[in-house]
Structures are given as structure tokens and as C-alpha cells.
Amino acid sequence: MNWLAIKREAHFLLRKKQVVLILVAALALSLFAVWTGSKEVAQQHATIERLLKADAQDRQAVLEQQHDYGGVAYYSFHLTYSAPSPLAFASLGVRDVYPWKHRIRMLALEGQIHESDTENPELALAGRIDFAFVISVLAPFLLILLLHDLRASERAAGRLELLTISNASGAGLWLTRAMILSVTLGFALLLPFWIGAILHQVGWITGIGVTLLCLLYLGFWALLSYSVAKLPSPAPMLASILLGVWLITSYIVPAVGHVVIEKSITGPKGGDILMTQREAVNDAWDLPFSETFDPFVETHPEWENYTQMPSLFDWKWYYAFQQVGDQKAQALSEEYRRVAQEKYQLANLFAVRSPATALQRILSYWAQTDAEAAREYEQSVRNFHQSLREFYYPLLFKKPPFKREAIQQRPEFTPNRSTQTNASAG
Amino acid sequence: MSEIVIQADNLCVAVGSKKILNNVNFIAHKGDVLALLGGNGAGKSTTIKTFLGLIPPSLGSAQILGQAVHQNTQLVRQKVAYLPESVMLYGHLNAIENIRYFLSLGKKPTSEQVIHATLEKVALQPQAWQRPLGEYSKGMRQKTAIALALLREAPILFLDEPTSGLDPVAIDEFNQLVTQLSAQGVTIFMVTHDVYGACHVANRIGLLRDGEIVDMFNAPENGNIDTEAVHVAFAQGGRT
Numbered sequence: 001m002n003w004l005a006i007k008r009e010a011h012f013l014l015r016k017k018q019v020v021l022i023l024v025a026a027l028a029l030s031l032f033a034v035w036t037g038s039k040e041v042a043q044q045h046a047t048i049e050r051l052l053k054a055d056a057q058d059r060q061a062v063l064e065q066q067h068d069y070g071g072v073a074y075y076s077f078h079l080t081y082s083a084p085s086p087l088a089f090a091s092l093g094v095r096d097v098y099p100w101k102h103r104i105r106m107l108a109l110e111g112q113i114h115e116s117d118t119e120n121p122e123l124a125l126a127g128r129i130d131f132a133f134v135i136s137v138l139a140p141f142l143l144i145l146l147l148h149d150l151r152a153s154e155r156a157a158g159r160l161e162l163l164t165i166s167n168a169s170g171a172g173l174w175l176t177r178a179m180i181l182s183v184t185l186g187f188a189l190l191l192p193f194w195i196g197a198i199l200h201q202v203g204w205i206t207g208i209g210v211t212l213l214c215l216l217y218l219g220f221w222a223l224l225s226y227s228v229a230k231l232p233s234p235a236p237m238l239a240s241i242l243l244g245v246w247l248i249t250s251y252i253v254p255a256v257g258h259v260v261i262e263k264s265i266t267g268p269k270g271g272d273i274l275m276t277q278r279e280a281v282n283d284a285w286d287l288p289f290s291e292t293f294d295p296f297v298e299t300h301p302e303w304e305n306y307t308q309m310p311s312l313f314d315w316k317w318y319y320a321f322q323q324v325g326d327q328k329a330q331a332l333s334e335e336y337r338r339v340a341q342e343k344y345q346l347a348n349l350f351a352v353r354s355p356a357t358a359l360q361r362i363l364s365y366w367a368q369t370d371a372e373a374a375r376e377y378e379q380s381v382r383n384f385h386q387s388l389r390e391f392y393y394p395l396l397f398k399k400p401p402f403k404r405e406a407i408q409q410r411p412e413f414t415p416n417r418s419t420q421t422n423a424s425a426g
Numbered sequence: 427m428s429e430i431v432i433q434a435d436n437l438c439v440a441v442g443s444k445k446i447l448n449n450v451n452f453i454a455h456k457g458d459v460l461a462l463l464g465g466n467g468a469g470k471s472t473t474i475k476t477f478l479g480l481i482p483p484s485l486g487s488a489q490i491l492g493q494a495v496h497q498n499t500q501l502v503r504q505k506v507a508y509l510p511e512s513v514m515l516y517g518h519l520n521a522i523e524n525i526r527y528f529l530s531l532g533k534k535p536t537s538e539q540v541i542h543a544t545l546e547k548v549a550l551q552p553q554a555w556q557r558p559l560g561e562y563s564k565g566m567r568q569k570t571a572i573a574l575a576l577l578r579e580a581p582i583l584f585l586d587e588p589t590s591g592l593d594p595v596a597i598d599e600f601n602q603l604v605t606q607l608s609a610q611g612v613t614i615f616m617v618t619h620d621v622y623g624a625c626h627v628a629n630r631i632g633l634l635r636d637g638e639i640v641d642m643f644n645a646p647e648n649g650n651i652d653t654e655a656v657h658v659a660f661a662q663g664g665r666t
Contacts, residue, residue, distance in 0.1 A: 004530075008527070008530050008531075012516075012519075012527060015518060015519070016518060017518070157514045158510065158512045158513075158514040159514050159515070159516075161475070161478070161480055161508070161510060162508060162510055162513075162515075162528070162571075163528075163531070164478075164480065165478050165480075165503055165506065165507075165508045166508075166528045166531045166532045166578075167531045167532065168500070168503075168504060168531065168532050168533045169531075169533075170500060173531065
């Protein structure tokens with residue numbers, strides 16, 4: 001393969017209408033995917049910005065209206081969120097399935113987390129038109145269209161023998177053609193990504209990593225298509241073989257995987273956790289105080305001597321039974337997370353058999369839009385909520401005089417992937 | 427005696443259990459025009475494809491300039507030009523672009539003037555040169571392919587039904603061209619149904635029937651092969 005041959009074949013191939021049509025379609029699809037991804041990410045950023053402002057104003061208003069710590073804790077909402085990463089525009093992952101923002105209160109937490117989660121979805125199937133979908137599912141299809149009849153079309157046109165005799169570079173001609181078509185397709189698909197990556201300020205290492213990963217993936221399909229295109233069969237048969245492989249690996253394996261995972265690993269639903277926690281909280285109103293304080297002090301022995309009730313209602317009792325509601329749902333919640341983790345790991349095993357799914361999972365992992373990132377965010381919400389409790393409990397149980405300045409020390413949610421440091425006690 | 431350029435030596439070709447060629451023997455010297463005549467399914471195209479390295483012999487050998495084609499395929503292909511029976515060059519390219527492309531494949535680029543001269547030589551009208559081949563008639567495509575074969579400047583030409591699709595005037599011009607090339611020392615191997623055309627240009631004619639050479643005719647010194655004799659042999663199935 002030399003430069004002259006590459007130039008000649010590029011000039012030759014790019015004058016074929018069907019080649020140009022496929023390349024333009026690839027560019028248009030990729031542009032559309034990057035545009036929709038960018039739009040979605042921009043909307044999420046705008047939502048966060050808007051909510052952050054409203055959230056701060058809302059809490060300030062509550063603070064001005066309330067005259068005790070229990071009231072401030074009850075009426076204050078705290079925005080928690082997971083902002084989309086710079087790479088999220090390319091792989092939106094499961095951000096439409098798992099909630100990425102909450103308005104958390106000092107009440108029982110599990111119900112607040114699982115309020116919008118009743119499906120416990122795990123293995124996201126292909127379907128969304130983001131860049132990850134275009135490159136993992138549609139790109140192989142376009143590559144197959146370009147390469148399957150590399151030789152067969154020449155054979156059908158009665159040119160193969162003349163080409164074989166005339167060609168001094170042997171198999172180099174087919175390799176050159178396959179490489180030019182694959183590289184041009186890769187360029188058409190990656191160009192919009194590079195533009196998106198610059199606009200979204202994706203790091204160089206991540207950008208290069210995504211590019212190399214996509215090229216590796218396209219290289220796999222190009223090699224497969226090139227190998228099948230060598231067979232002395234008619235173009236429709238070669239296309240059927242390749243499309244069969246594409247269909248099985250891109251759709252059937254993930255679909256079967258989804259069914260197998262859902263059937264083989266069962267666990268509590270988000271709704272079960274929600275109901276358990278809410279019923280525990282609702283029941284607590286009618287139970288003796290000891291039914292709340294006994295389990296509460298088991299987890300918070302430091303407040304054992306502060307559980308006397310001076311009246312029929314006290315905020316410390318109210319927040320204690322909120323916590324006990326969480327404690328009653330804790331086993332279910334832990335099981336829910338264990339099952340989700342197990343499903344995630346099994347989904348990884350299925351992804352090994354489906355290159356398209358594997359690529360999507362890697363991209364969503366890098367973009368921090370996968371189920372792992374969602375669980376890390378969920379954990380960061382738990383940590384933040386825990387820090388709120390740690391802040392309010394001394395004020396509720398020891399009952400110092402109400403001072404609005406004391407609330408300035410209240411923790412603020414800090415979005416961060418690290419689950420250990422998300423909540424900062426201010 | 428000049429050097430042997432093309433030689434079939436007990437050449438056998440089989441596809442599965444079916445014998446396509448059976449102990450075929452012939453030779454062509456430098457400047458010879460060797461025509462292989464035969465009906466449909468006689469094995470003419472298989473013979474040509476074996477010499478082009480497209481089909482491997484099951485026994486014996488096909489040799490070009492003393493080299494077995496199947497052991498030196500790429501080397502041998504550089505010495506030959508091939509004109510297929512049904513010429514399908516690229517329909518979206520014009521005649522000059524097609525020629526340039528195929529010559530570039532063979533690493534034999536040539537000048538625009540030489541291409542024009544050759545197209546004129548094969549009598550392709552200049553106004554058609556810039557038109558896409560998809561708009562050409564079969565005869566015009568054939569002329570383009572003949573020009574391409576000539577431009578490869580190969581010492582050996584393999585022609586598969588070369589006058590198929592040409593009008594009588596073009597056939598006449600083609601025959602003159604073959605004679606001219608032969609006089610220049612180009613060795614030509616053609617397979618054809620056309621008894622009269624073959625007798626007109628060839629100095630050796632082999633009759634192929636069911637994969638076997640059943641008769642061989644040689645032209646007398648400064649004369650043509652007797653058309654009548656070949657025709658009778660062809661009509662009787664070979665043996666005279």
C-alpha cells in the first residue's frame with residue numbers, strides 16, 4: 001500500500017454515489033446525536049442552575065419564617081444533584097432512567113430516594129440516539145453496507161477478473177479500498193464528536209481515549225466485514241451473514257441478557273422500599289414513644305438520656321421516627337443495592353458477548369452516566385442526608401436557644417463522584 | 427524457431443469431480459496469434475482463466491515465458507493484458523478515467539496524448555471520450571477495453587471473444603490491429619466462436635471440444651489457414 005494507491009482509490013471511491021450517500025448519512029447521524037446529546041446536557045445544566053438559585057432563595061425564606069430548629073429542618077429543601085460530566089453529551093447513559101437530582105428534606109430518606117424509582121432498571125438496551133448509540137450500533141451497520149460487497153459487487157459487474165489481472169499489488173487493492181472506506185466513515189462519525197468534545201471542554205486524554213476506543217471498535221467490524229467480503233458468495237449472502245452477526249451481537253444478545261438478568265436475579269423494587277419506610281413513619285404516630293426511641297437509641301446511643309417527651313409532640317420524636325422509618329427500610333434498601341450491583345456485574349458478562357453493549361458501557365462509564373455513577377450519586381445523597389441529621393440532632397435533642405446564625409453552619413450538598421466526601425459539614 | 431511464449435503442458439482442470447480441461451497441449455511462439463475455437467462449454471474460457479492465474483490446474487501446467495503461471499502469478503500477470511468477453515468497466519467514469527485507473531492499478535501510467543492516440547487507433551469517437559461509460563454501447567465499451575489492453579503494452583494479449591458486440595467495420599479494424607500487433611512481436615491468444623475471424627488473423631488454431639484439443643491447424647508460410655477445412659472440422663466436432 002503506498003500513497004499513490006491511497007490517493008487513487010480515495011479519488012475513485014469518493015466519486016461513487018452510494019459511498020458518498022452512506023458517508024453523508026453517517027456524518028448527519030453523528031451530528032444529530034452530538035446535537036441532541038449537547039442539548040440534553042445543556043438542559044440538565046440549566047435545570048441545575050435554575051434549581052440552585054430557587055433552592056437557596058427557598059431555604060432563606062424558610063429560615064426567616066421559622067422560629068425553631070425543627071421547623072427549619074422540616075420546611076427546608078436541599079437540592080442534591082449529579083451534574084453531567086463534560087463527556088456526558090456523547091453518552092447519556094442511564095441518566096433518564098436513574099434520577100440525577102432530588103430535593104431532600106430532613107425526613108426519612110429512603111422514600112425520597114425511591115419516590116421516582118419503581119422499576120429498578122439495570123441493563124439499558126440500545127435505542128437512544130446519542131453518539132454512543134450511533135458509534136456502537138449504527139456505525140457497524142454503515143460499515144457493513146460499505147464493505148460487504150467489496151469484491152462481490154465487482155464480481156457481479158463482471159470486473160473482478162479484469163481488476164485481478166490489472167492489479168499489480170495483489171490483495172493490496174482490496175485492503176486499500178477497505179481502509180479508505182473505514183477511515184472515511186470513522187472520520188465522518190468522529191468529526192462531530194471532536195467538535196462536541198471541544199465545545200464541552202472534554203479533557204485531551206478522555207477525547208483521545210474515546211477516539212482510540214471508537215477506532216478499535218470500528219477496526220473490529222472492518223476486519224470482520226473485510227474477512228467475510230473475501231468469500232466467493234453473492235453480495236446479498238455476504239450482507240446477510242454480516243447483518244446477522246450485527247443483529248445478534250447488537251440487539252439479540254443484549255435483549256436476551258436483559259431477560260436472563262431480570263429472571264435470574266430478583267430483588268425488592270423501589271416501590272417496596274418506599275412503602276415500607278412510609279408505613280413505618282405513618283404507624284409511628286399511633287405508637288408509644290418508646291417504640292420509636294428504643295430502636296433510635298440503638299443506632300444513636302448518645303441521645304439515650306434526651307428521649308423524655310415534655311408534650312405529645314416534639315420535633316426530636318418526629319425526626320427520630322423518620323430515622324426509624326429508614327432503619328426499617330434499611331434491609332430492603334441494602335438488598336436493592338446488592339441486587340443492582342449483582343445485575344450490573346452480570347450485565348458486564350453479557351457485554352463481553354456484545355461488542356456494541358461493551359462499547360456503550362465503557363463510554364457511559366467514562367462519561368459517568370452509567371448505573372455505577374447513579375449509585376455513587378445516590379450514596380452521596382445518603383451521606384449528605386446523614387450529615388444533615390448529624391447537624392440537626394444536637395439542636396433538636398439538646399434544644400439550645402434558636403439562633404438563625406447557627407443555621408449558617410448547616411451542611412451544603414457538594415456534587416462529587418467520591419461518595420465519601422460528597423457531603424460537607426460546613 | 428523463436429522463443430515459446432505460451433505453453434499448455436498436459437493441462438488438466440477439474441472442478442470437483444468434473445473435468446473441464448483434459449490433457450490440453452499447445453504452444454505459441456513470439457508473435458503468434460493462437461486462436462482456440464470451440465462451442466459453448468468446450469473449456470475455452472477456462473483455458474484463458476488458467477493462463478491468467480484465476481483457476482489452478484489440477485494436473486499439468488500452464489506456462490508463460492517458461493514460468494508456471496500458478497507459481498509466479500503476479501510476475502506473469504505483469505506480462506499480460508486481458509480483454510474479457512463482457513467488458514464492464516466503471517460506469518461512473520469516462521473512457522479516459524477508466525483507462526487511467528486501470529493503468530494506475532498495473533503501475534503503468536501513461537500520458538494523455540498516448541491515451542488519445544490509442545483511443546483513436548481503436549476508432550472510439552472523440553466526442554464519447556468524456557462521457558461516462560454507463561452511457562456507452564457494448565461496442566464502445568469493447569473498444570475502450572481494447573484500448574486499455576493495448577496501453578498496458580504487454581508482450582502477451584489474452585482475448586476472450588474479442589469481436590463480440592463489434593460492428594463489421596470495427597471487426598475489420600480490430601483484425602487489422604491484431605495483425606499489426608503480431609507483426610510487432612506481441613503474442614496473442616484468443617478464444618472465439620468466430621471461425622472466419624479466427625482464420626483471418628490466427629496463424630495457429632486449436633479446436634477444443636469437451637475440454638480436449640481435438641485438432642490443430644497451422645497457417646502455411648505467408649498464407650492464411652484454410653477456412654473451409656476449419657469450418658468442416660468445427661462442424662463435425664473436431665476430427666477431420
